[in-house]
Amino acid sequence: MAPLDLIEDFLNTVDERTFSRHGESHVAGEHLTSPQALSDWLAAHDLPGAGVELQPADLTATVALRTALRQVLLGETDATAALTDHQLRLIPDQSGGLRIAARSGKPWLDAIVETVAQSAARGEWQRIKLCAAPDCHWAFHDTSRSGRGRWCSMEICGNRHKTRTYRERHRRAG
Template identity: 45%
Template sequence: MNDRAPAPGGLALIEALVNTLNIETGLDCLDTPDARGRFALTPPDLPAARDLREALRAACLAHAGHGTSTDLDALLADAPLRVAIAPDGSATVRAAGPPTLLARVAEAIAAATADGTWTRLKACEAADCHWAYYDRSPACRSRWCSMSVCGARTKMRTYRARHTP
């Protein structure tokens, strides 16, 4: 759906996870062994991964100005993180313990928050899409994952609504 370049850094993981569900078709890639392998998930991990995915989607929608996000905060409360100090004295937040999906997502959010890119990860405002994308626009005001698909559909609906007798 998305014709944009992938999100930078750890946000690419979050973008990929959110985009494992195609809302329009109902296809959930987490049902495939390849996708589960990509995220190091086993079948018992799937309910928690799906909850995390939808909480991330809600956060991306909130970044785009559509609703609020509270579930993600509760999910990340259990993420094992630690502050790592480099020899030069710089600090980064790192996953503590095994690199679970939750820990990797929390680490990516911490890094993206530190560099100011977290709120640029958004979800398409089209109700039949909600695909995650990274907003590279200078004003950070993109609304759709793809101007040629979702943007065009929305503009055509608006045009038809105004010009239908």
Template identity: 30%
Template sequence: MSSFLALADEPVLDFLNTVALVDGQPADTLQSDSDVLAWLKQFGFAVPSATNLKPNALLHATRQLREVVRPLIERRAEGKRIHPEALNDFLAKSPSYLTLTQNKLHRIYPTRTAEQLLTPLAEAAAEFLATADFALVRGCESSDCILWFYDRTKSHQRRWCSMATCGNRHKVAAFRQRQQRA
């Protein structure tokens, strides 16, 4: 897949949005290791030029990370206490270290395992869970959509994952309903 949905205004939520409803059924846009690498690249995560991982190891680890992060996001959005042990376990598998070049610090992530390759994404999820304003983290209001977004609009009144899709469908349905009543 060459381009992934980028509508959540937050890469961690766009990561969750790699599963969407298609004809009422969950559909995963990540189907291969190359899909994962393309997604990481599209969303600005470091991607090594070559990996020596077993086939589908990266896909499996990515799906595992996504399903560790999903309930944490859902619970925080509901204002409930989270249990981050599984995410912490994932992070513990992924050591990194800082290097200094001239006057800049760079974080180096070893990539001997799939989990290590996903360290920047796992760290982004942990940081998001720790620092985001969860009053602005929402699921799309469309009854046939499971996508998430971070409402960075000025009025904080965003209701849809995308006005072009779910928002428009809602407006058309409301218009038809008004027409039927008239």
């Protein structure tokens, strides 16, 4: 799994989408509902901490990091504030170079924070976005050439936005 795909999947462990499509309402939901659900998600993503008996505090810390990262992407807070509890430092790696490391005491959170930091250092973090539709906010990896993607899906959210804009323009004109 590519590093940005991990971050996208992590951000999407909460589904805030509330829109209707073809007459069916999308039901929002939380995937990390228990320490066991977190452990299952970690195992599915080959992250450290899978198979370990996790506690409610582990779940709380994980959801707090996810919420903070989503707030960064929404522009509600800055990355420094979001990562206050996740100190980063440089440590020697096996090749004799340096790598970014986090030490929160929760190895899965460290892996996620390190992935975010490394993607920011490579200039890739700006490609992780939350859909601009206020009733969506699904995280997506913007692979557009210009890096200006706004919608998780042009077929759904982009089309709904363009249709609303078109109708509003014609309502005002008529």
